Amino acid sequence: MKLRGKGIACFFYGMGNTGKPNPSSAYVEVMQDGSANVFCGVADIGQGSSTVMTQIAAQELGIPFEKVTFTSADTGVTPEAGVTSACRQTFISGNAVRLAAKDAKEQLFNEAARILPAGIEKIASKDGYIYIENFPERKVSVGEVVTTLFKTGKVVIGKASFNPPIVALDDETGQGIPYAVYTYGTMVSEVEVDTETGQVDVIKITASQDAGKAINPMNIEGQIEGGIGIGLGFCLSEEIFLDKGLIKNPNFNEYLLPTALDMPDIEPIIVECPEPIGPFGANGVGEPSNVPVAASILNAIADAVGCRVKELPCTAERLYEVLQQSSN
Amino acid sequence: MGKKQLNLNVNGKPYELYVEPDKKLVEVIREEVGLTGTKIGCNNGECGACTILLEGEPVASCMMPAFKAHGKNIVTVEGLGTAQNLHPLQKSFLAYGAVQCGFCTPGMLISAKALLDKNLNPTELDIRQSISGNLCRCTGYKKIVDAVQGAAAELRGEKEVKWPVTTEDDIVGSSVTRVDGIPKVTGESKFANDYFFPNMAYAKTLFSAHPHALIKNIDTSKAQALDGVIGVYTSKDVPGPNIVGIMPHIKDTPVLAGDKVRCYGDAVALVVAESAEIAEEALSLIDVEYEPLPGVFTVEDAIKEDAPKVHEGGNLLLHRKMYRGDVEKGFSEAAVIVEDNFKTRMNEHAYIEPEAGVALFEGGVLKVYTITQGAHYHRGEIAVNLNLPVSKVRVIQTTTGGGFGGKIDVSLQVLVALAAFKTGRPVKMAYSREESMINSTKRHPYYMHYKIGARSDGKLTAVQAEIYGDTGAYSSHGPGVLTRTAASIIGPYEVDNIKADAYCVYTNNPQAGAMRAFGSPQASIAYEALMDELAQKLGISAVEIRRINGYRKGSVIPTGQVLTDGVGFMETFEKVVEKSEFNR
Amino acid sequence: MYWENYYLPETVEEVLKHLKDSNGNARIMAGGTDLMILVKNGIVKTREIVDVCNVKELNCIKEEGSLIRVGALTTHTQLAESELLKKKVKVLAKAASKVGSPQIRNAGTIGGNVVNAHSAADTAVALTALNAKARIQGAEGELEKPVSELYVEAGKSFVDPTKEIITEFVFDVPGENEATAFMRHAKRKALALPILNLALWLKTNSDKSMIEDVRIALGPMDYKPLRALETENILKGQPLTEKTIKEAQETIVKEIKPRDSFQGGASYKIEMAKVFLARAIVEAVSDLGGKIDG
Incomplete structure (x- = not known):
């Protein structure tokens, strides 16, 4: 018999190292043609931080995305950004990059205020131009401002570091402020269980996450979907088999991560509840779609068959055993 | 063994090569033809990263002798399109966000091309079937499937893939194409194993043969004597303190094990040779005299008083307490109390790119091209252990094929640096899938007991939990993992009375460390199950109990922190409940 | 080297x-x-x-009179996509379609699958249920031997790849009132060895109410694809009813002795043999246009 069920599970997840300082830093150089180089030690491991940092720098400087070149994770040229982990890079390195860009921008605005002329509080930048907010036709190109500064012997270099405000956890009670900001999310999984075999097919997963501000929505969807992939394997098939400390399955033949045929349809939903101290309101999104996957699938299985597996992975065999026990 | 003539036609270009008859096709394509877009992920035909077209059919080139392709036509990712003239699939993969780390991408593109060459109207199932031999750990496959559909539509002449994807009015908020995207779809991106330098040597690690043993002696003389071996190194050859660890206050992992091994993943010796094959052969010639010690392989055994000690200080690495309010009082106010035990197993990150690195001296600076999730952290460990000023070590992160926490810790970075330091030559190390899995960190197996109480109206009154995490032989991020679990002991649900005890325990198992979401997925299966059970017992819905207790502005988390702004939980909740038509 | x-x-x-x-x-x-x-x-x-990949004469699927001949170098992909097999010998096409991944199916051959002598090789299990014979050519001449007799021990074939070669497999075209089915249960939907695979060939009487003859092969149960002969005997001559299937299930439980393995525990494999035996019979009978009576 095939039975269907739905399960729900939720998460909240803090950005960065728990109750410990974990700063990041960045440099920005703006050149005479109005383009910019941005340097930050953040390691892009596929999650897309280099793209996000480029977007943040371009937005803050008000120059086109295509005119920003981002250099990442080379200790010979980039400053320290901490490790790519704990969803920290968009929030922490994103802030460092934004603040470094802001530092450079202030130098540009000071000079532009003189050129335009206008009060510094009345000017803004976009698409490579610095302009008076109420008179956008009164503008000067970023490149021109840099060139003018250069002629007076000044190079436009921005720098910044950022560390999230936290309070170390008390050893005896755990009380403190472990993380400065959090992301949240909810997931519903729908499964079909073959009660004769214990086989679980995950049909559909609907997953939301609060990104604060989605800097690159497609990237965030990719993180949500990828986290579901890892979570699904955690739930249904992945297990390191040990025999007195020896891994019996150190290969992809017997360590079974999901293939394209094992993955369900996924509907990612991005929620934007702005985070006041995030860059442009953003928080981190990398990891936690992974958190509620197994829980929501297990709840869906329980909904379908009325009994519960409490040990992962929930292989067909393990669920079959639980089904047998509950029917006896 | 003599080289033999091998004729290949690769991407329409004829090659007349002379290679050893036992070369594998992937090696010839990468090293002789020089096209490194084709990747090696498992060397066992199980991941698809090495997929090429042979006479139009996708095959695993890591499983194929090169001579099988003699006189035949091969297409690699470099044959699809160029940066200036991308194939519709390449455009589509970028436009739809089907590329993340990019390591599976070449093989994935090739499998997709094979499908579209035969069928321009594929169903979703056709696409999933066609890429079912290509593992991807980043994307969950959805965007890959969408991208193949997108390319098929363009090839049918229906709808062009939107390309390039540029910024909208605001740059922040635009789904611009990733900045490292084009080289990832053309095969130009250089991952660590794609670096080749003149005069480059190859290093291999000898891993421990025991889970727990004293090392009495290491005799490297036979290995040293093997023709082509440049050097064999042990713990004595490490100039610095021979210790690494991601948690600054708990550095406990030797670069090369000296007097003791604590798990099978311990590196015991390092061989540098003229070729990887010679280095491999030399490993079998190293005699290590072990004195096996009793080991501990479960948390239960490890915390017993008379348990063998993995480290001097005992097996309990951390007891993280998270105490708030009064749980006794909380449970006394509860109308319903539920409790249960839950268990999870050890998991592997399974990034498709195994660890690799190349180290060489240039102008007095030791440059290390390597996979990493933190170049500066790795730089520090290399400098300290080689006794070099930090400024004389330059770690350059190569395009990295996924990490998920598993490339945070030092794996082969200090070893490859040591090899270059000792030999003065450029040295490459590349772990096989097996070596990667034996050596790398894992997700902590958890043993959890949870007890949760709620009032009759559904409001949670207390949670009590004991959690044991098996961190294996070394700390890695273990204390961080257990601390995070304690700090979010019951997810996004507000409870005033909390008593959580999280224990991080050493065993002689493989070391567990950071893995995507640090201990949270494990705990989630426990409290979410019990939330459903509470709801059932209280006669309210699974939605209602979460709605009642879910975090809002002003909620207090287990550490006493008050959530102020940016608390989007309820919005994420209501949206998913509505979209998924969840109604129980 | x-x-x-x-x-x-x-x-x-x-x-x-x-x-x-x-x-x-x-x-x-x-x-x-x-x-x-x-x-x-x-x-x-x-x-x-x-x-032997360039020996073109060994790559073919032919129907000759009442026989089907499959060249030993026919790839799994070719078997899976063969219109002839899909129409007349579903068990073999489906078995081939379940092997590994597209990359493995494009390279791997039916001959290799048999000579490798793995007891759960999908096509070998199918060939065993089809009662196929292998033609073997060596220096001494030619030999024809049932596939089921090609196994010496686990991983060791009767065919010595240093001396001889399987050229083709031959079996009867399933005729009127004959149908086949292939079942496979694995931990993952691609790239996974089976927990259990089961191939069935079945012949009914003309009104599809009774099983006249049947062959059942399973892997991985033994050092070779296992013919469930006792279960076959229980089924032969019996009406197509749920009771018959139940009796067959009770017999197969006693007949197979799987081992615990990474893929699954022995007792689970036994339970799954019951499930998939029933499913295979139902599918084969339904393909013939018949049904199981309650």
């Missing part, structure tokens, strides 16, 4: 000549998907490889 020489002959005659000349030091490679792993892991050692 794996091997020193690599030959790419184009005819069976050349293959046999190379083997003879090498005097036991050469070994046939077909698709290589299994052999490469065995060589890499040091389980198989050989000085020379005789790669």
Whole structure:
């Protein structure tokens, strides 16, 4: 018999190292043609931080995305950004990059205020131009401002570091402020269980996450979907088999991560509840779609068959055993 | 063994090569033809990263002798399109966000091309079937499937893939194409194993043969004597303190094990040779005299008083307490109390790119091209252990094929640096899938007991939990993992009375460390199950109990922190409940 | 170093000549998907490889009178996509379609799948249920032997790849009132060895109310694909009813002795054999237009 069920599970997840300082830093150089180089030690491991940092720098400087070149994770040229982990890079390195860009921008605005002329509080930048907010036709190109500064012997270099405000956890009670900001999310999984075999097919997963501000929505969807992939394997098939400390399955033949045929349809939903101290309101999104996957699938299985597996992975065999026990 | 003539036609270009008859096709394509877009992920035909077209059919080139392709036509990712003239699939993969780390991408593109060459109207199932031999750990496959559909539509002449994807009015908020995207779809991106330098040597690690043993002696003389071996190194050859660890206050992992091994993943010796094959052969010639010690392989055994000690200080690495309010009082106010035990197993990150690195001296600076999730952290460990000023070590992160926490810790970075330091030559190390899995960190197996109480109206009154995490032989991020679990002991649900005890325990198992979401997925299966059970017992819905207790502005988390702004939980909740038509 | 020489002959005659000349030091490679792993892991050692991928005469699927002939070098993809097999010998097409992944199916061959002598090789299990015979050619001449008799022990074939080659497999075209089915249960939907696979050939009487004859093969249960002969006997001559299926299930439980393995525990495999036996019979009967009576 095939039975269907739905399960729900939720998460909240803090950005960065728990109750410990974990700063990041960045440099920005703006050149005479109005383009910019941005340097930050953040390691892009596929999650897309280099793209996000480029977007943040371009937005803050008000120059086109295509005119920003981002250099990442080379200790010979980039400053320290901490490790790519704990969803920290968009929030922490994103802030460092934004603040470094802001530092450079202030130098540009000071000079532009003189050129335009206008009060510094009345000017803004976009698409490579610095302009008076109420008179956008009164503008000067970023490149021109840099060139003018250069002629007076000044190079436009921005720098910044950022560390999230936290309070170390008390050893005896755990009380403190472990993380400065959090992301949240909810997931519903729908499964079909073959009660004769214990086989679980995950049909559909609907997953939301609060990104604060989605800097690159497609990237965030990719993180949500990828986290579901890892979570699904955690739930249904992945297990390191040990025999007195020896891994019996150190290969992809017997360590079974999901293939394209094992993955369900996924509907990612991005929620934007702005985070006041995030860059442009953003928080981190990398990891936690992974958190509620197994829980929501297990709840869906329980909904379908009325009994519960409490040990992962929930292989067909393990669920079959639980089904047998509950029917006896 | 003599080289033999091998004729290949690769991407329409004829090659007349002379290679050893036992070369594998992937090696010839990468090293002789020089096209490194084709990747090696498992060397066992199980991941698809090495997929090429042979006479139009996708095959695993890591499983194929090169001579099988003699006189035949091969297409690699470099044959699809160029940066200036991308194939519709390449455009589509970028436009739809089907590329993340990019390591599976070449093989994935090739499998997709094979499908579209035969069928321009594929169903979703056709696409999933066609890429079912290509593992991807980043994307969950959805965007890959969408991208193949997108390319098929363009090839049918229906709808062009939107390309390039540029910024909208605001740059922040635009789904611009990733900045490292084009080289990832053309095969130009250089991952660590794609670096080749003149005069480059190859290093291999000898891993421990025991889970727990004293090392009495290491005799490297036979290995040293093997023709082509440049050097064999042990713990004595490490100039610095021979210790690494991601948690600054708990550095406990030797670069090369000296007097003791604590798990099978311990590196015991390092061989540098003229070729990887010679280095491999030399490993079998190293005699290590072990004195096996009793080991501990479960948390239960490890915390017993008379348990063998993995480290001097005992097996309990951390007891993280998270105490708030009064749980006794909380449970006394509860109308319903539920409790249960839950268990999870050890998991592997399974990034498709195994660890690799190349180290060489240039102008007095030791440059290390390597996979990493933190170049500066790795730089520090290399400098300290080689006794070099930090400024004389330059770690350059190569395009990295996924990490998920598993490339945070030092794996082969200090070893490859040591090899270059000792030999003065450029040295490459590349772990096989097996070596990667034996050596790398894992997700902590958890043993959890949870007890949760709620009032009759559904409001949670207390949670009590004991959690044991098996961190294996070394700390890695273990204390961080257990601390995070304690700090979010019951997810996004507000409870005033909390008593959580999280224990991080050493065993002689493989070391567990950071893995995507640090201990949270494990705990989630426990409290979410019990939330459903509470709801059932209280006669309210699974939605209602979460709605009642879910975090809002002003909620207090287990550490006493008050959530102020940016608390989007309820919005994420209501949206998913509505979209998924969840109604129980 | 794996091997020193690599030959790419184009005819069976050349293959046999190379083997003879090498005097036991050469070994046939077909698709290589299994052999490469065995060589890499040091389980198989050989000085020379005789790669038969260019022997075109061994790559074919033909219907000749009441027989179907499948060349030993036919790939899994070719088997899975063959219109002839999909129409008349579903069990073999489906078995081939379940092997590994597209990459493995494109390289791996039916001959290699059998000579590798793995008891759960999907096509070998199907061939066993089809009662197929293998034609083997060696220096001494030609030989025809049932596939089920090609197994010496786990991983060791009667066919010596240093001396001889399987050229083709031959079996009867399933006729009127005959149907086949293939079932496979694995931990993952691709790239996974089976927990259990089961192939069925079945013949009913003309009004599809009774099983006249049946063959059931299963893997991995033994050192070779296992024919469930007792279960077959229970089914033969019985009406197509749920009671009959239940009796067959009760028999197969006693007849098979699987081992615990990474894929699954022995007792689970036994339970799954029951489930998939029933499903295979139902599918085969339904393909014939019949049904199981309550």
